[in-house]
Amino acid sequence: VNRFRLIVLLSLTAGCLSLFPSRESCAQDLKSLAAAVPRLAAGLAAEGPDATYDRKTIFDYIDGGAEVYLAYDMRGCLSRRYAAPGEPAVVLDLFDMGTSADAFGVFTHDREGDPLDVGEDGLSGAGWIRFWKGRFFVSIYAERETAGAREASIRLARAIEAGIEEKGERPKILGRLPKEGLQRQSVRYLHSHILLDSHIRLSEENVLGLGPDTEVVLSSYVRKGIRARLLLVSYPDAARAAAARNRYLSLRPAGGDSKKGVASEEGKWSASAQAGRLLAVVLDAESGPLAEALLKEAETLP
Amino acid sequence: VRSTGSGISRRDFLKTGARIALGSVAGLALAGSSSAAAAGKSRVVLIRDREVLDGQDRIRPAALGEMLDGAVAALMDERDPASAWKRIVSPGDVVGIKTNVWHYLPTPEPLNAILRERLIGAGVKRENVSADDRGVLDNPVFRRSTALVNVRPMRTHHWAGLGSLIKNYIMFVPNPSSYHANACEPLGAIWNLPHVRGKTRLNILVMTTPLFHGTGPHHYSPRYVWPYCGLIVSQDPVAADATGARIIEAKRRVHFGEDRPIRPNPRHIVLAGSRYGLGRSRPEEIEIIRLGWNEDSLI
Numbered sequence: 001v002n003r004f005r006l007i008v009l010l011s012l013t014a015g016c017l018s019l020f021p022s023r024e025s026c027a028q029d030l031k032s033l034a035a036a037v038p039r040l041a042a043g044l045a046a047e048g049p050d051a052t053y054d055r056k057t058i059f060d061y062i063d064g065g066a067e068v069y070l071a072y073d074m075r076g077c078l079s080r081r082y083a084a085p086g087e088p089a090v091v092l093d094l095f096d097m098g099t100s101a102d103a104f105g106v107f108t109h110d111r112e113g114d115p116l117d118v119g120e121d122g123l124s125g126a127g128w129i130r131f132w133k134g135r136f137f138v139s140i141y142a143e144r145e146t147a148g149a150r151e152a153s154i155r156l157a158r159a160i161e162a163g164i165e166e167k168g169e170r171p172k173i174l175g176r177l178p179k180e181g182l183q184r185q186s187v188r189y190l191h192s193h194i195l196l197d198s199h200i201r202l203s204e205e206n207v208l209g210l211g212p213d214t215e216v217v218l219s220s221y222v223r224k225g226i227r228a229r230l231l232l233v234s235y236p237d238a239a240r241a242a243a244a245r246n247r248y249l250s251l252r253p254a255g256g257d258s259k260k261g262v263a264s265e266e267g268k269w270s271a272s273a274q275a276g277r278l279l280a281v282v283l284d285a286e287s288g289p290l291a292e293a294l295l296k297e298a299e300t301l302p
Numbered sequence: 303v304r305s306t307g308s309g310i311s312r313r314d315f316l317k318t319g320a321r322i323a324l325g326s327v328a329g330l331a332l333a334g335s336s337s338a339a340a341a342g343k344s345r346v347v348l349i350r351d352r353e354v355l356d357g358q359d360r361i362r363p364a365a366l367g368e369m370l371d372g373a374v375a376a377l378m379d380e381r382d383p384a385s386a387w388k389r390i391v392s393p394g395d396v397v398g399i400k401t402n403v404w405h406y407l408p409t410p411e412p413l414n415a416i417l418r419e420r421l422i423g424a425g426v427k428r429e430n431v432s433a434d435d436r437g438v439l440d441n442p443v444f445r446r447s448t449a450l451v452n453v454r455p456m457r458t459h460h461w462a463g464l465g466s467l468i469k470n471y472i473m474f475v476p477n478p479s480s481y482h483a484n485a486c487e488p489l490g491a492i493w494n495l496p497h498v499r500g501k502t503r504l505n506i507l508v509m510t511t512p513l514f515h516g517t518g519p520h521h522y523s524p525r526y527v528w529p530y531c532g533l534i535v536s537q538d539p540v541a542a543d544a545t546g547a548r549i550i551e552a553k554r555r556v557h558f559g560e561d562r563p564i565r566p567n568p569r570h571i572v573l574a575g576s577r578y579g580l581g582r583s584r585p586e587e588i589e590i591i592r593l594g595w596n597e598d599s600l601i
Contacts, residue, residue, distance in 0.1 A: 063405075126517060126518070
């Protein structure tokens with residue numbers, strides 16, 4: 001039986017290698033996903049062939065935003081444009097982010113909008129519908145907001161959602177976020193210092209030593225009307241986490257290393273703690289006890 | 303000693319004459335030279351005309367031409383725009399107009415056409431003027447250029463904070479992404495490359511319909527542009543960008559009802575001055591000349 005299993009395994013592996021050269025080969029690819037999406041939606045028809053972009057050519061397509069997708073390790077993008085007389089163009093962009101964690105992450109880069117029941121965490125606003133599912137981030141953007149464009153966009157969104165076979169999982173580090181008072185729409189998942197700077201001003205320099213091998217989650221809390229922000233960073237090892245905390249503390253007012261944190265001149269509290277590979281930083285807390293509680297609940301304080 | 307439009311004194315001009323001659327037949331003052339840093343202030347002209355746009359935010363070329371002429375004359379301390387243009391370029395110059403073709407908010411084509419007309423009117427041969435963006439490294443006029451005019455709309459930018467005049471030169475390198483580190487902070491280095499250094503005669507930050515907030519897959523939504531109807535003109539690209547950045551910050555404050563700093567911080571602007579010596583970013587070092595419509599100028 002074992003010999004039979006081995007033969008089957010080798011055959012499957014060989015099949016994947018010969019048909020698909022990339023390492024994501026056995027999974028669904030962008031072109032097969034696009035093939036499942038109708039080329040006609042609510043009167044809008046796809047124009048021309050689909051355009052595809054890799055990590056180099058994405059700069060030709062997204063001038064100014066490509067680095068955001070690359071910071072989440074984008075593997076590829078497929079773009080299709082829909083048009084109809086009297087209607088604005090609707091642009092469908094499918095991004096293969098390699099992992100569901102990074103599909104979730106790039107989705108969290110911009111969370112403006114109203115919830116829309118499509119895919120995972122679907123959002124809609126200003127003519128832009130987007131969601132993540134599996135390792136894909138899906139963006140459908142109407143260049144002007146009309147009823148026709150919206151109907152077409154929603155139909156496309158539903159077709160794509162149905163066409164993505166995998167569901168995907170949120171990054172595990174989200175499980176370290178305290179539940180009470182968490183503002184779910186505030187959650188950002190990222191790796192890069194520049195992306196963190198897009199959401200909160202911590203330092204001009206990359207003081208936390210963030211990079212592709214670090215996982216960062218930033219979130220906001222409100223408890224009994226008192227606000228705070230919590231930043232969690234997971235490093236590959238405890239030494240890097242400790243070094244990052246030391247660099248961070250060197251930029252803070254004296255006393256910032258106490259468990260209860262330290263108040264700024266504006267009356268906002270900051271506090272930090274490290275436990276193993278995890279660094280937790282509380283920022284802009286409106287009370288010291290809230291800062292301390294968040295650190296404890298993130299299991300970085302005893 | 304009378305200050306020239308760029309804030310470069312005649313004495314400074316003479317001091318730097320040798321270097322200037324490398325980039326200009328007539329020895330005209332150049333933005334980005336260290337001589338700019340030696341003077342007290344950088345001059346920036348902010349000109350606005352609400353009639354520059356029609357009811358659908360389309361450019362009215364005649365009004366735009368008048369704005370540009372007015373700004374250049376004020377910048378150069380000349381009553382007559384033609385005289386001002388002749389101080390910016392000379393007949394022997396080969397001039398590249400570095401535009402920006404970003405699909406959602408390009409340099410307005412009427413402005414490119416007006417610039418060509420003005421440069422030719424100042425004596426530059428028609429075949430020695432070219433406007434380009436993505437193709438500057440292969441464009442024969444740019445390859446033998448003695449002068450550059452830098453013109454682009456201001457917009458927020460996902461990675462650099464702002465799409466600025468400083469950033470507009472990124473197409474002068476074959477590997478733009480290698481200048482993207484730390485929110486594009488090394489962009490100023492491009493201005494000091496041999497084929498760029500000291501050539502820029504004029505910087506025009508187009509503020510007709512600036513983008514003050516980015517959203518969407520391409521960082522653009524028509525919700526976040528507004529008819530500011532302005533141009534910011536300077537020989538100091540850092541001062542022009544810093545002035546535009548202040549307006550964008552102010553617009554964000556008004557629109558969102560709270561302080562919403564530009565993010566990521568467009569540090570490349572300040573660093574272009576402090577690290578690369580291309581100009582001045584601090585408000586107290588910038589002389590702003592305001593012309594035209596002043597309502598809601600935000601600065």
